[in-house]
Amino acid sequence: MNPRLGDDLFRDTTGMTTLESHLLGGFHSQSNLNQPDHSASKSTWKRFGTHHVSASTFLASVARRCVVCESIRAAVSKLSDDFLATGRLFNSFTTYGVYYFPAWGTCWLVFHLGLSEEGMELNTDHSILEFLCRPPEYFSAHIEVNSLVPAHTEGSDSTENLDVAMAWIQICDETHDCLRQQSDGSGFSPTRLLDVGSTEDSVVKLVTSPPAHERYVTLSYCWGTGTSVRLLSHKIEGFQRGIHVESLPRTLQEAFRVSRGLGIKYIWIDALCIVQDSESDWNHESSKMAEIYRNSYCNIAATSSKDCHGGLIKARSPDHLGTILVTTGWEGCENGSLGLIDRFILRHNIEKAPLNARGWVLQERHLSPRTLHFADTRLFWECYKTTACETWPAGVARGCQLALLKRNLGHPAPRDALYLYWRQLLRSYTATRLTMEEDKLPAISGLARKLAALLSDKYVVGLWGASLLTELLWHAATRPGHRPSSYLGPTWSWVSTNGQVDTNIHWTSIDTVHTALARVVNYQIEYATDDVFGRVRSATLRLSGRIYPATFLHPMQPSADKPLYGSITFDDCQINAHCLATSYTLDVALGSVGSVHTYCLPLLVDIEGVRLIRGLLLQPTGNNRGEYSRIGTFTCFPNSSEAGTAVFNEEQYHLDPTLVDEEDHIVLI
Structure with missing residues (x-):
């Protein structure tokens, strides 16, 4: 594949720009690395400079089709040209930083936008675009199946060029064991499939009880609003006779054509x-x-489409399929050239794409052994062994890849790795959207069922039984929202909140040495169906522990999308004397600001590290004695490493018996 040029990055009509001048005396010069201000003892070498002084020169460069500037413009596509031209500048319009890591032999070229407006600071430590820099020989060594990539033209048909996809499938079939690892060998077949027929067929047919061992593909896509074509009870017979393809949304039509192009007769589509x-x-x-x-x-993924009418591959420029090649004057660079690779090519094209904002898609992507992503600018491939794209058909360059969490499902993994995998999934999943909020448990039930089998653990309304005390310590990752309008689960489960949640990653291991300050007595769950991974009607958790009255100041909602947190004061001053500080994070925003009375239930002490004490913030329900709902978590910082469990020594402090039930238990609902 021919590299694309980004000469405007380094040259203008007068010769070398500021950026070029800096880079020419940069990291490829060993003498510069040895200068006092860039000593070899440092782990990194850095240099910063100006890219474009003003919006006008930047937009002119975009108009000249400089692919680097086009990439920057795409990264800030939500900002209008008018805003770019009139926004307040901190210094220069765009700036850059060069970071060289000698130990890794890696160089990054990072761009920042120097604009701000009231309530929005863009000139921060967060970059708008980052490239890995590599010499041309790196590309020739890594693009091993370049000949498989067909020529692409602007506005190319979304399904006419599947050669590279067929090559990925063939390589995976012949050299990987992705399908075998996932299949249980039972000859499973879905209840219903769609027979796509041949390219000449104008209809597809619904097939019930399809034959076992029959190959089929699946489709991941965003429904969007107004999805008119769905399988309803009175339409089953008509769908079995045939559905006219032209009556279906574009994404579904093109999915049928892709399935036919791959030589697969059947496809499964949820609607x-x-x-x-x-x-x-x-x-x-x-x-x-x-x-x-x-x-x-x-799995065929309509990754870039926000609804079922968006189709698969969009019209795209062939310029955006190749590697960016810039001209330099660096000594040692072959032909004075250097290649640039978007460091976050997967994040920009897949992770942040419309499809992956949909809650159901997370498990579709992770459970599928192989996914073909029809992204905005190119085709991507993801299996348990490889992540590739049309630019990098043999595999995305090291340094650009995100950690493939799904590999934990495709390979034998330690228990700790699987628990960590779940908690990382949880952070991603709770940031997605669901059309129906009651789908919160069903939309991740497939992954939960798979992990339950791998872990031989019991699933407890989104948490895991073997490490339940630790699992209870999830907390809000962003500004707290509100409880769902309908009952989705108990307050002690993340299911009961509408915001993104996180876990204490430091405590991911069930084997980490903890001192437990509470004990799980039992839990009772009433399920909505016979599926223990699905919806629940009610759930209670009974704990044995000690509960301590305290007060915190509920602040006004923060302007930023950040967790709501503050400090706590215990009613018992002896506890306060043992603590340097006690902080809290709320699950949901409370109805009022000011002083709030609460109860703290300590759960665990980390005795390996700084001996932090973590627990739950509770409020009485007022229904039954000793019954509480959860409103947040707290962390206590003892004033010495020896304090540990002494902060909440049950022999030292009197416990009000009215705070527990008749069996001295704390009941959470």
Whole structure:
């Protein structure tokens, strides 16, 4: 594939720009590395400078089709040209930084936007675009299947060029064991599939009870609003006779053509394979999501489309498929050239794409052994062994890849790695959107079912039984929202909140040495169906521990999207004397600001590190003695490493018996 040029990055009509001048005396010069201000003892070498002084020169460069400037413009696509031209400048319009890591032999070129407006600071430590820099020989060594990539033209048909996809599938079939690792060998087949027929067929047909061992693909896509074509009870027979392809949204039409192009006769699409007006069918089929996706031959993902009418690959320029090649005067650079690779190519094209903002898609992506991403600028491939794209068909360059969490499902993994995997998934999942909030547990039930089998652990409304005390310490990662409008789960589970949540990553290991300050007595869960990974009607958790009255000041909502936190004062001054500080984080915003009376339930002491004490913030329900709802978490910092459990020594402090139930237990609902 021909590299694309980004000469404007380094040259203008007068010769070398400021950026070029800095780079020419930069990290490729060993003498500069040895100068006092860039000593070899440092782990990194840095240099900063101006890219474009003003918006006018930047936008002119975009108009000249400089691919670097086009990439920067795309990264700030939400900002209008008018804002870019009139926004207040800190210094220069765009600036850059060069970071060289000798130990890794890695160089990054980072761009920043120097604009601000009231309530929005853009000139921060957060970059708008980052490139890895590599000499040309790096590309020739890593693009091993370059000949497989067909020529692309602007506005190319979304399904006419599947050669590279077929090559990825062939390589995975012949050299990987992705499908075998996921398949249980039972010959599973979904309840219903769509027969896509041949390229000449104008209809697709719904097939019930398809033959076992038959290959099929799945489709991940955003429904959007106004999805008119769905499988309803009275339409089953008509769909079996045939559905006119032209009556379906563009994304579905193109998915049929991709399936045919890959030589796969059947496809599974949720809207057309689940009876949408049958609660029993929906519950039955949603409980089989894990099997449906993990037995899929390949998952087709409409990654860049925000609804079912967006299609698969969009019109795109061939300039954005190749490697950016810039001209330099660096000594030792072959032909005076250097290649630039978008360091966050996967984040920009996949992680932040419209599809992956949809809650259901997380498990679809992770359970599918192989996914073909139809992204905004190119085609991507993801299996348990490889992440690739049309620019890098043999695999995305090291340094650009995100950690492939799904590999934990494709390979034998230690228990700790699987628990960590779940907690990382949880942070991603709770940041997504669901059309129906009651789908919060079902939309991740397939992954939960898979992990439960791998861990031999019990799933407890989004938490894991073997490490339940630690699991209870999840906390809000962003500004607290509110409780869902309908009951989704108990307050002690993250299911009961609408915001993104996080866990204490330091405490991810169930084998980490803790001192428990409470004990799980039992829990009772009433499920909405016979699926223990799905919706619940009620759940209570009974704990044995000690509860301590305290007060905190509820601040006004912060302007930024950050967790709501502050400090706590215990009613017992002896506890305060043992603590340097006690902080809290709220799950949901409370109705009023000012002083709030609460109760603290210590759960664990980390005796390996700084002996932090963590626990839950509770409020009485007022319904039954000793019954509480959770409102947040707290962290106590003892005033010495020896304090540890002495902060909450049950022999030292009197416990009010009215704070627990008749069996001296604390009941959480």
